[in-house]
Amino acid sequence: MRNLDLSPLFRSTIGFERLDKLFDAALREAQRDTSYPPYNIVKQGPDRYRITMAVAGFGEEDLDITVHDNLLTVKGQIREPEKDVEYLHRGIAQRAFEHRFQLADHVRVVGATLKKGLLDIRLERVVPEAMRPRKIPITGDGADAS
Numbered sequence: 001m002r003n004l005d006l007s008p009l010f011r012s013t014i015g016f017e018r019l020d021k022l023f024d025a026a027l028r029e030a031q032r033d034t035s036y037p038p039y040n041i042v043k044q045g046p047d048r049y050r051i052t053m054a055v056a057g058f059g060e061e062d063l064d065i066t067v068h069d070n071l072l073t074v075k076g077q078i079r080e081p082e083k084d085v086e087y088l089h090r091g092i093a094q095r096a097f098e099h100r101f102q103l104a105d106h107v108r109v110v111g112a113t114l115k116k117g118l119l120d121i122r123l124e125r126v127v128p129e130a131m132r133p134r135k136i137p138i139t140g141d142g143a144d145a146s
Contacts, residue, residue: 036095037056037097049123051120052119056117057094059114063119065109074121078096106127
């Protein structure tokens with residue numbers, strides 16, 4: 001386990017109390033087996049992203065996507081497995097899985113599609129107008145502008 005000294009970061013930032021929770025979640029997730037099913041995370045523009053997961057054999061009814069407190073959770077479990085099947089070779093796993101993705105503030109899930117065994121989850125960063133950069137006027141008379 002590595003020890004990180006974040007004190008230089010905290011000397012120049014304000015309001016990042018969530019950072020500790022984010023690091024804890026990332027370290028816990030790193031200890032889990034996150035290789036199944038394989039997935040890609042793609043940046044499609046300055047504020048658009050896509051997560052693509054290879055979910056061969058899973059149908060829409062077998063997948064669950066939820067977002068709560070900036071945590072995107074994707075779960076998969078075959079609800080009706082094939083019965084009375086004798087496999088000579090089983091290379092398509094179809095085992096249950098759960099992936100968690102920590103989303104930044106103002107990133108929301110726009111939609112999801114399942115096509116040809118690939119689950120695409122579309123995300124977008126929507127920064128509220130109040131959070132966008134704005135010009136602050138400077139008054140020259142020294143009076144309090146409040």
